[in-house]
Amino acid sequence: MRDRRPLYLMTPALGWLTAFMVVPCLLILGLAFFRRGLYGGIEYTLTWENIRLVFDPLYAGIFLKSAWIAGLSALIAVVLGYAAAYAIAAMPRRHQPLLLFFAVLPFWSNYLVRTYAWIVLLNREGLIVHLARLLGFEGELPSMLYTETAVVVGLVYNYLPFVILACYAPLSRLNPEVSEASRDLGAGGWTTFRRVVLPMTVPGIATGFTFVFVLSIGNFVTPALLGGGQFQMIGNLVYAQFLTANDWPFGAALSIFLIAIMMGLLTLQTFASEKASGGRNA
Amino acid sequence: MFRTPLTGLALIAALTSAASADDLVISNWDGYMAPDAIDAFNTDTDNTAELVLHGTNEEIMGKLIASKGAGYDVVFVSSPFAEVLNKLGIAETLDHAKLPNIANLYPAANELKHDPGNAFSVPYAWGTTGLCYRADLIDETPDSWWDLLTPPDDLKDKVTMLATDRWLLAAAQLANGYSVNTTDEAELAKVKEDLISAKQTLLAYDDTTFYAKLVSGEADLVQAWDGWCNYGIAENADIKYVIPAEGSDLWVDTMVIIKGSEHKDAAYAFVNWMLDAEHHRWAAENILYKVPNKAAMEGLDPSLIATFPNMGITPEDLLGYEQLLDVGEAQRAYSRIVSEIKAAD
Numbered sequence: 001m002r003d004r005r006p007l008y009l010m011t012p013a014l015g016w017l018t019a020f021m022v023v024p025c026l027l028i029l030g031l032a033f034f035r036r037g038l039y040g041g042i043e044y045t046l047t048w049e050n051i052r053l054v055f056d057p058l059y060a061g062i063f064l065k066s067a068w069i070a071g072l073s074a075l076i077a078v079v080l081g082y083a084a085a086y087a088i089a090a091m092p093r094r095h096q097p098l099l100l101f102f103a104v105l106p107f108w109s110n111y112l113v114r115t116y117a118w119i120v121l122l123n124r125e126g127l128i129v130h131l132a133r134l135l136g137f138e139g140e141l142p143s144m145l146y147t148e149t150a151v152v153v154g155l156v157y158n159y160l161p162f163v164i165l166a167c168y169a170p171l172s173r174l175n176p177e178v179s180e181a182s183r184d185l186g187a188g189g190w191t192t193f194r195r196v197v198l199p200m201t202v203p204g205i206a207t208g209f210t211f212v213f214v215l216s217i218g219n220f221v222t223p224a225l226l227g228g229g230q231f232q233m234i235g236n237l238v239y240a241q242f243l244t245a246n247d248w249p250f251g252a253a254l255s256i257f258l259i260a261i262m263m264g265l266l267t268l269q270t271f272a273s274e275k276a277s278g279g280r281n282a
Numbered sequence: 283m284f285r286t287p288l289t290g291l292a293l294i295a296a297l298t299s300a301a302s303a304d305d306l307v308i309s310n311w312d313g314y315m316a317p318d319a320i321d322a323f324n325t326d327t328d329n330t331a332e333l334v335l336h337g338t339n340e341e342i343m344g345k346l347i348a349s350k351g352a353g354y355d356v357v358f359v360s361s362p363f364a365e366v367l368n369k370l371g372i373a374e375t376l377d378h379a380k381l382p383n384i385a386n387l388y389p390a391a392n393e394l395k396h397d398p399g400n401a402f403s404v405p406y407a408w409g410t411t412g413l414c415y416r417a418d419l420i421d422e423t424p425d426s427w428w429d430l431l432t433p434p435d436d437l438k439d440k441v442t443m444l445a446t447d448r449w450l451l452a453a454a455q456l457a458n459g460y461s462v463n464t465t466d467e468a469e470l471a472k473v474k475e476d477l478i479s480a481k482q483t484l485l486a487y488d489d490t491t492f493y494a495k496l497v498s499g500e501a502d503l504v505q506a507w508d509g510w511c512n513y514g515i516a517e518n519a520d521i522k523y524v525i526p527a528e529g530s531d532l533w534v535d536t537m538v539i540i541k542g543s544e545h546k547d548a549a550y551a552f553v554n555w556m557l558d559a560e561h562h563r564w565a566a567e568n569i570l571y572k573v574p575n576k577a578a579m580e581g582l583d584p585s586l587i588a589t590f591p592n593m594g595i596t597p598e599d600l601l602g603y604e605q606l607l608d609v610g611e612a613q614r615a616y617s618r619i620v621s622e623i624k625a626a627d
Contacts, residue, residue, distance in 0.1 A: 229487035237621065243341060245340075
């Protein structure tokens with residue numbers, strides 16, 4: 001008789017995920033094909049209208065804009081995070097836990113509080129401006145808050161620790177002898193990094209990039225607070241459909257595409273990691 | 283309309299509070315009535331009322347429409363939403379014999395366009411939307427909606443507008459002399475164009491912290507509800523409120539009894555209790571909103587009106603402004619225009 005214990009152990013988690021993840025997602029999927037009542041609510045007549053509306057240039061444009069902001073944030077976070085992870089991994093082993101602790105320290109405070117902190121720093125009467133004045137700077141600094149740049153800064157800041165952790169894992173597992181061998185065989189420092197270290201840490205980079213991208217593209221808090229409500233990301237649009245426009249079916253249609261983009265990326269990332277680690281084991 | 287900067291907290295509180303079926307359930311914005319109002323009402327009338335909170339009109343409307351009103355007995359909503367509740371048959375047709383204190387209201391409060399004669403709603407607070415500004419930082423006193431939409435160079439990036447659909451559009455509708463309820467396509471196209479170009483000089487869209495931005499000096503001129511401008515005035519006497527020459531909208535927040543309420547007598551008792559001069563005056567004295575209650579307003583300390591001049595706007599003047607009404611199917615066009623404005627560069 002087969003051992004059924006794994007099945008029993010898995011059941012609570014599977015049940016939880018089914019009840020609170022799979023079923024709600026299916027409900028959202030179903031909702032996308034109904035009509036909205038005149039005053040909100042749902043009319044149970046089938047329609048493709050909501051799906052068609054997602055491809056309307058206005059809303060498709062908001063999708064593209066969100067993807068651009070998420071992609072840019074992910075790229076910057078990967079460059080900064082990889083460098084930080086590389087530096088940490090190069091430190092003496094006994095210092096590394098402390099440095100990693102500092103890297104994830106911001107996670108101990110609330111996301112909203114961390115985002116508001118940027119408002120305190122960047123606003124026209126904020127700390128940075130006051131500091132500049134204290135140092136003798138006169139005149140008007142360019143607006144820093146309520147811009148696209150502020151949103152990207154906020155996203156990079158909030159998700160950077162993910163990248164550091166994701167890149168640190170493969171970097172710390174690298175066998176130093178591999179790099180030594182590369183140098184013994186005549187490769188310079190840059191070539192060793194580019195052709196030996198970097199390829200072996202691609203899974204970490206892919207994981208970090210995907211995390212930041214997926215978390216950013218659906219984010220609605222940062223654009224609302226640091227963007228001053230002046231541009232919409234897809235998360236804000238979904239939020240508005242459910243909470244202000246009371247157009248749940250259209251909100252559901254937008255959500256499905258957002259979930260599809262996220263799942264697609266996560267799948268790609270899984271394949272990329274499998275391939276990279278498979279290649280190394282061969 | 284948002285009532286407090288704690289909208290998010292209110293939302294969480296509303297989502298997590300589950301009222302028991304035996305109680306009279308009243309839904310209101312956080313901080314929109316006296317903290318001890320429910321306890322005082324329960325003691326005065328021997329009822330067991332319970333307060334739940336909503337962050338926005340849209341949030342409570344979503345719940346009421348989904349449940350056809352079940353689970354709620356009295357709700358506080360802005361007038362266009364009261365109209366919708368009436369159209370959907372969720373609002374109780376009021377028996378004024380059970381509301382003797384309704385006699386405390388100004389005569390003008392019986393002539394509101396959304397509900398003449400207060401057939402299905404009772405006004406709780408009313409006011410205007412205008413410009414709130416720092417008199418000490420602005421050279422010229424603003425007197426037109428165009429000062430907000432096309433500000434002079436020194437106000438560039440020091441201006442905020444409201445983010446809620448109807449009031450955002452109202453700024454340009456009033457500037458152009460259109461109705462704040464217009465559904466004319468050409469007029470709405472012009473409104474959209476004006477609001478997109480106004481983005482070039484805008485600091486932010488802000489519904490909840492605009493008065494704080496004035497106090498800190500981040501903004502010099504903001505579109506504001508009169509009551510909220512008062513919060514700025516309370517902190518800095520150089521902050522002033524003006525209704526632009528083109529006019530304002532008249533916003534009205536109302537109390538609505540749910541038709542399917544199983545505690546109807548208690549619901550009437552609550553609305554009547556709230557219309558008592560002293561109980562209703564609390565809102566004027568503490569949240570600095572005008573209330574449409576003559577008896578309440580006449581008992582107001584004159585120094586309050588001296589400090590916050592917009593508290594003295596007369597009911598007759600208020601009635602001269604157009605109310606935001608439910609625009610029905612056109613609400614979709616309104617929502618889309620707002621999306622287009624916010625997506626524009």
